[in-house]
Amino acid sequence: MTFKKELANNNFSDVIFNRHSVRLFDPQVKIYRDELQEMIAQATTAPSACNLQSWHFVVIDTPEAKEKFKKAVLKFNYPQVNTASAIIFVVGDTQSHTVYREVWQKVYDDHKITKEKLDQIFGTFLPMYENATPEFLQLDATIDGSIVAMQLLLLARAHGYDANAFSGVDFKAIISTLRLDPKRYIPIMGVAIGKAAEKPLETTRYDSKTQVDFL
Numbered sequence: 300m301t302f303k304k305e306l307a308n309n310n311f312s313d314v315i316f317n318r319h320s321v322r323l324f325d326p327q328v329k330i331y332r333d334e335l336q337e338m339i340a341q342a343t344t345a346p347s348a349c350n351l352q353s354w355h356f357v358v359i360d361t362p363e364a365k366e367k368f369k370k371a372v373l374k375f376n377y378p379q380v381n382t383a384s385a386i387i388f389v390v391g392d393t394q395s396h397t398v399y400r401e402v403w404q405k406v407y408d409d410h411k412i413t414k415e416k417l418d419q420i421f422g423t424f425l426p427m428y429e430n431a432t433p434e435f436l437q438l439d440a441t442i443d444g445s446i447v448a449m450q451l452l453l454l455a456r457a458h459g460y461d462a463n464a465f466s467g468v469d470f471k472a473i474i475s476t477l478r479l480d481p482k483r484y485i486p487i488m489g490v491a492i493g494k495a496a497e498k499p500l501e502t503t504r505y506d507s508k509t510q511v512d513f514l
């Protein structure tokens with residue numbers, strides 16, 4: 300999919316360092332679905348293991364959808380759900396490898412890799428995923444889904460909005476509430492997006508030196 304590369308806020312330092320979780324939005328602000336699709340397309344430039352792109356998105360942007368969605372959301376997250384222009388719920392796809400051949404075949408057809416490289420990918424990574432345990436596939440999808448969710452948080456700011464990532468949901472119920480197959484998809488997090496209607500908390504961080512070792 301193609302998308303615009305110009306951004307409303309192209310100041311990376313502002314986008315990343317002035318990002319704070321906003322949990323109360325102006326409920327009058329509407330973000331059109333074209334723009335939400337654009338943000339998602341931009342976010343999916345994220346890297347993923349073997350380029351499997353083990354993610355999927357469910358958009359909640361109407362009062363009716365919010366009411367259904369809230370059945371599987373923990374109450375303390377109602378303020379951002381109630382007031383956000385949209386919530387993009389990111390889920391992980393544990394079956395993404397079933398289209399693996401197509402993804403890499405296209406890369407080869409577009410003359411971006413050699414036939415040897417294609418054969419190497421099909422001979423190594425494909426069997427690894429086909430024989431993987433459910434735990435491996437879930438972990439892989441969790442990592443990919445988290446990375447794309449982070450991109451979404453930043454893209455929301457680059458589009459001039461603010462956001463809150465939230466995983467405070469009923470993990471057992473959320474996938475079927477989103478009308479997806481619980482055997483295939485796993486919850487990652489919701490990203491509530493809108494125009495801020497509160498001054499967010501400026502949280503602090505531990506001194507990273509206390510969290511770093513050099514091997």
Ligand SMILES: Cc1cc2nc3c(=O)[nH]c(=O)nc-3n(C[C@H](O)[C@H](O)[C@H](O)COP(=O)(O)O)c2cc1C
Pocket residue numbers: 318319320321322376463464465466467468488499500502
């Ligand atoms: C995986 C994840 C889950 C989170 N879940 C919630 C949540 O359920 N409710 C909420 O209000 N904030 C949630 N947050 C936001 C964090 O509380 C917030 O990122 C953290 O306090 C740091 O603040 P900052 O985002 O303003 O830097 C979550 C963040 C992440 C990354």
